[in-house]
Amino acid sequence: MSEVTIQVRTAPRDRRFPTQNQTNHCWARYIEFHACAKAKGEDDPECEKFKRWYMSLCPAEWVEKWDTLKEEGRFPGPE
Amino acid sequence: MFNYLKLIICPFLTFSLSTVFFTDAPENWQLGFQDPATPIMEGIINLHHDLMYFICVIFIFVSWMLSRTLWHFEKTQNIVPSTLTHGTLIEIIWTITPACILLVIAIPSFSLLYAMDEIISPAITIKTLGHQWYWSYEYSDYLNEEGESIIYDSYMIPEEDLISGQLRLLEVDNRMIVPVNTHIRIIVSAADVLHSWAIPSLGIKCDAIPGRLNQTSMFVKREGVYYGQCSEICGINHGFMPIVVEAVKLPNYITWISNKLSE
Ligand SMILES: [Cu+2]
Numbered sequence: 001m002s003e004v005t006i007q008v009r010t011a012p013r014d015r016r017f018p019t020q021n022q023t024n025h026c027w028a029r030y031i032e033f034h035a036c037a038k039a040k041g042e043d044d045p046e047c048e049k050f051k052r053w054y055m056s057l058c059p060a061e062w063v064e065k066w067d068t069l070k071e072e073g074r075f076p077g078p079e
Numbered sequence: 080m081f082n083y084l085k086l087i088i089c090p091f092l093t094f095s096l097s098t099v100f101f102t103d104a105p106e107n108w109q110l111g112f113q114d115p116a117t118p119i120m121e122g123i124i125n126l127h128h129d130l131m132y133f134i135c136v137i138f139i140f141v142s143w144m145l146s147r148t149l150w151h152f153e154k155t156q157n158i159v160p161s162t163l164t165h166g167t168l169i170e171i172i173w174t175i176t177p178a179c180i181l182l183v184i185a186i187p188s189f190s191l192l193y194a195m196d197e198i199i200s201p202a203i204t205i206k207t208l209g210h211q212w213y214w215s216y217e218y219s220d221y222l223n224e225e226g227e228s229i230i231y232d233s234y235m236i237p238e239e240d241l242i243s244g245q246l247r248l249l250e251v252d253n254r255m256i257v258p259v260n261t262h263i264r265i266i267v268s269a270a271d272v273l274h275s276w277a278i279p280s281l282g283i284k285c286d287a288i289p290g291r292l293n294q295t296s297m298f299v300k301r302e303g304v305y306y307g308q309c310s311e312i313c314g315i316n317h318g319f320m321p322i323v324v325e326a327v328k329l330p331n332y333i334t335w336i337s338n339k340l341s342e
Binding site: 006007008009010011012013020021022023025026052055056057058059060061 | 196198199200201202203204206208217219220221222228230261264266268270290291292293294295329333336337340
């Protein structure tokens with residue numbers, strides 16, 4: 001068993017999404033990560049937080065689906 | 080309502096009556112609420128009690144007026160019928176009075192509504208997805224070395240597998256574990272049809288809608304095991320997909336998370 005340090009933190013509240021419906025919050029964080037990764041590279045610490053946040057907000061199934069669509073070049077959002 | 084029955088039955092408690100038991104699961108023939116474990120549920124119960132005051136006053140007043148009218152204006156007692164068809168003053172009174180009552184009720188009602196909507200910057204996000212017919216939970220704030228998060232399903236324990244003391248149709252194999260005294264964001268969604276994630280003691284009932292993420296917050300004040308059920312008819316096994324939330328101390332939660340991650 002490997003020792004993992006747990007940090008209790010999550011995606012912060014976002015003023016753009018003040019309502020109960022957080023679908024666009026998840027979507028926006030996913031888009032923001034890929035925009036950041038395109039500009040600075042996937043491993044940039046600035047981008048890493050967006051990844052953490054969309055992982056926290058989006059169901060795993062959605063992320064998998066979007067990743068597949070991206071690979072296939074069929075992603076219905078900004079590349 | 081405290082579970083007085085347990086106090087009487089359990090022999091240990093005859094020695095320590097100061098021990099308080101909370102009911103976080105339904106009881107037979109229960110009419111009242113389960114015990115609150117979050118400030119929101121306390122608020123809901125207080126609002127209910129506030130409204131009961133108005134309901135009782137209105138009920139007594141209307142019943143009294145109705146029975147008086149029926150008694151005094153019955154045909155044997157009142158041979159000459161009244162020709163009165165309207166009266167401006169009485170109509171103003173019986174329009175303004177209910178309007179004022181509604182305005183007074185609106186104050187605690189709205190303050191509770193907005194309190195429920197308030198998301199205080201959360202420390203933890205937990206996703207709960209409804210499936211036909213089980214719930215699955217995702218803890219994706221933490222990743223292990225392979226970059227995987229914690230995802231597991233929570234199925235009901237069938238009646239024949241229950242052990243003594245477990246609750247019929249309410250027990251699950253994998254509970255949702257949450258820390259106490261922590262602001263938690265719950266994201267509710269569904270994978271197939273509509274479901275609803277509901278736990279009475281926590282004052283949460285949130286629709287699970289495919290393709291939409293509903294957010295609700297949770298702040299559990301005491302350790303315990305909280306039971307709930309799917310609350311949106313979702314198919315044949317709708318009644319057999321219960322919800323169990325176990326609230327533990329924060330260090331225990333962290334231990335649980337790290338054990339899950341290294342599994
Ligand atoms: Cu259901």
